[in-house]
Amino acid sequence: MELEDLIQEFSQSRYNDLSIEKGDQSIYLRRGATKIIQNNSCVDSPSDNKTNEQSDSVDLSQGDFLKSDRVGIFSSTIKSGDKVNKGDKVGLITAINVPHDLIADQSGIVKSVIVESGAGVAYGMELIELDVENV
Amino acid sequence: MSRKINRILIANRGEIAVRIIRACKELDIETVAVYSTVDKDSLHVKLADEAICIGSHLVTESYLNMQNIVAAAEISGADAIHPGYGFLAENVDFVEILNACNIEFIGPEGDAIRRMGDKAEARKLMKENNVPTVPGSKDIIQSIEEGLKVAKECGFPVMVKATAGGGGKGMRLVHKEEDFAELFELASQEALAGFGNGDCYIEKFVVDPRHIEVQILGDSFGNVIHLGERNCSIQRRHQKLLEEAPSPCISEDLRTRICQAGVDAAKAVNYKNAGTIEFLVDKDENFYFMEMNTRLQVEHPVTEMITGVDLVKEQILIAEGHKLSYTQDEIKFKGHAIEFRVNAENPKDNFSPCPGAIDHLRLPGGPGVRVDTMISSNDEILPFYDSMIAKLIVYDEDRDKAIIRGKRALDEFVIDGVSSTVEVHKQILSTETFKSGYFSTSYMDTEFNLSE
Numbered sequence: 001m002e003l004e005d006l007i008q009e010f011s012q013s014r015y016n017d018l019s020i021e022k023g024d025q026s027i028y029l030r031r032g033a034t035k036i037i038q039n040n041s042c043v044d045s046p047s048d049n050k051t052n053e054q055s056d057s058v059d060l061s062q063g064d065f066l067k068s069d070r071v072g073i074f075s076s077t078i079k080s081g082d083k084v085n086k087g088d089k090v091g092l093i094t095a096i097n098v099p100h101d102l103i104a105d106q107s108g109i110v111k112s113v114i115v116e117s118g119a120g121v122a123y124g125m126e127l128i129e130l131d132v133e134n135v
Numbered sequence: 136m137s138r139k140i141n142r143i144l145i146a147n148r149g150e151i152a153v154r155i156i157r158a159c160k161e162l163d164i165e166t167v168a169v170y171s172t173v174d175k176d177s178l179h180v181k182l183a184d185e186a187i188c189i190g191s192h193l194v195t196e197s198y199l200n201m202q203n204i205v206a207a208a209e210i211s212g213a214d215a216i217h218p219g220y221g222f223l224a225e226n227v228d229f230v231e232i233l234n235a236c237n238i239e240f241i242g243p244e245g246d247a248i249r250r251m252g253d254k255a256e257a258r259k260l261m262k263e264n265n266v267p268t269v270p271g272s273k274d275i276i277q278s279i280e281e282g283l284k285v286a287k288e289c290g291f292p293v294m295v296k297a298t299a300g301g302g303g304k305g306m307r308l309v310h311k312e313e314d315f316a317e318l319f320e321l322a323s324q325e326a327l328a329g330f331g332n333g334d335c336y337i338e339k340f341v342v343d344p345r346h347i348e349v350q351i352l353g354d355s356f357g358n359v360i361h362l363g364e365r366n367c368s369i370q371r372r373h374q375k376l377l378e379e380a381p382s383p384c385i386s387e388d389l390r391t392r393i394c395q396a397g398v399d400a401a402k403a404v405n406y407k408n409a410g411t412i413e414f415l416v417d418k419d420e421n422f423y424f425m426e427m428n429t430r431l432q433v434e435h436p437v438t439e440m441i442t443g444v445d446l447v448k449e450q451i452l453i454a455e456g457h458k459l460s461y462t463q464d465e466i467k468f469k470g471h472a473i474e475f476r477v478n479a480e481n482p483k484d485n486f487s488p489c490p491g492a493i494d495h496l497r498l499p500g501g502p503g504v505r506v507d508t509m510i511s512s513n514d515e516i517l518p519f520y521d522s523m524i525a526k527l528i529v530y531d532e533d534r535d536k537a538i539i540r541g542k543r544a545l546d547e548f549v550i551d552g553v554s555s556t557v558e559v560h561k562q563i564l565s566t567e568t569f570k571s572g573y574f575s576t577s578y579m580d581t582e583f584n585l586s587e
Contacts, residue, residue, distance in 0.1 A: 095203070122189070
């Protein structure tokens with residue numbers, strides 16, 4: 001079944017959650033998941049003269065931040081003080097009801113999770129601050 | 136069943152994103168811009184109520200990235216997406232994803248896009264609805280005798296085309312009946328040698344065609360109206376450079392027939408929203424369906440100038456489920472409009488793109504002058520995107536006066552730092568052929584010589 005068909009079927013069904021695993025692929029759908037927008041919104045306000053530096057960088061691995069590689073709803077699977085290794089899953093970004101793993105592209109100790117779970121995030125946005133010195 | 140749109144995401148960049156944002160603001164609809172990392176300082180980002188970065192400078196990762204664009208609509212609460220032109224404007228998959236996500240696509244139904252996008256199906260559909268198509272058929276010709284019969288039915292000259300051909304190979308223009316057998320054989324042999332397949336078909340060759348297109352609007356209630364025609368015969372490398380409305384040098388009879396054919400074509404696919412039907416017109420005013428563009432077009436402003444209709448606002452109202460704001464009788468044509476595409480290109484080097492920094496920009500103004508653009512002084516013209524940086528549209532009560540106004544406005548137009556097509560337009564306006572109003576799509580290649 002095509003992904004769009006699946007989403008349509010799901011949206012018309014009476015279920016709130018749907019999880020499918022097949023081989024190495026998995027899909028998780030949750031009703032209403034993408035409509036959650038919290039105060040620390042995903043959007044840069046253009047009327048705000050301060051440029052949002054979080055979305056400036058083209059190089060996603062630059063600096064001591066783990067950045068969003070897509071647009072969607074963010075949820076963290078780690079917390080301050082956790083040690084992460086390059087390649088670890090550190091969170092999920094859900095787009096069109098499909099969650100995608102956010103993978104650490106560098107190792108370090110989590111200083112802070114900048115974006116609250118449930119908030120929308122833009123491409124390139126800083127999500128997690130790492131201390132990469134003391135690993 | 137109308138449904139108010141509160142917030143529109145514009146899945147595009149450049150001047151058209153700015154154009155759409157302006158229409159939204161006048162309709163009191165909130166706007167969400169999306170942008171690539173290199174477009175963060177673009178005008179559409181500054182003018183929109185919200186802006187979301189959707190990917191890198193690569194169009195496949197940003198403006199063509201359906202997943203990020205739909206996700207951007209979801210996290211920003213946009214209930215509709217306007218695709219502009221290009222990028223995802225005629226992408227059936229995109230329309231279907233939006234349907235599944237309950238986000239309104241401001242454009243036609245996916246089915247109309249698909250049917251008009253399939254050349255063979257569109258042609259068949261047009262024939263069934265008595266919209267003239269170029270005589271000939273895509274059927275493979277089995278013998279010289281059969282080919283000659285088809286060629287005579289089409290009327291010479293005809294083009295013999297190999298189904299597998301390309302790049303000019305396996306193609307022969309036949310002017311006279313007595314040359315047919317020899318040239319048909321040549322085309323077939325060339326295709327067999329070059330592509331391993333000698334199958335050929337025959338199509339009438341339209342000599343020195345003019346490109347004339349009809350703007351239509353359709354609503355969800357089956358109403359379709361036309362907003363007259365545009366002449367887009369001034370092209371370089373098969374891309375339009377200058378467009379005008381109404382078309383000069385066509386009879387009222389042709390105007391009536393071609394506009395009706397446009398309406399018939401749209402009705403054949405139950406067309407909803409704004410669309411354009413492109414025709415080739417020969418010197419005897421025979422016209423042939425070329426294709427339908429199932430979207431807003433770059434040159435839509437010339438139609439807006441002579442009708443007073445805001446096409447983008449109409450698109451939004453149609454998408455909300457409203458009936459057309461106008462009946463056919465209420466569409467009144469007044470005056471003449473010309474659009475000049477200002478591209479960051481080097482006309483002396485076959486119009487090759489020439490991105491770079493704009494050191495100084497002065498835009499023209501005054502009565503009857505409209506400039507749709509996203510650029511300003513010190514902007515960088517990026518190499519990743521289309522080279523069109525501005526559209527200058529002039530309007531006056533008749534064509535002669537519009538040409539004078541065009542010259543005046545082009546003289547005011549200063550772009551320092553990058554090469555542009557401004558000078559080319561000035562020269563086009565000064566040629567006798569252009570002033571006469573009669574010119575074919577080969578004008579730029581055969582008649583126009585760029586002077587120093």
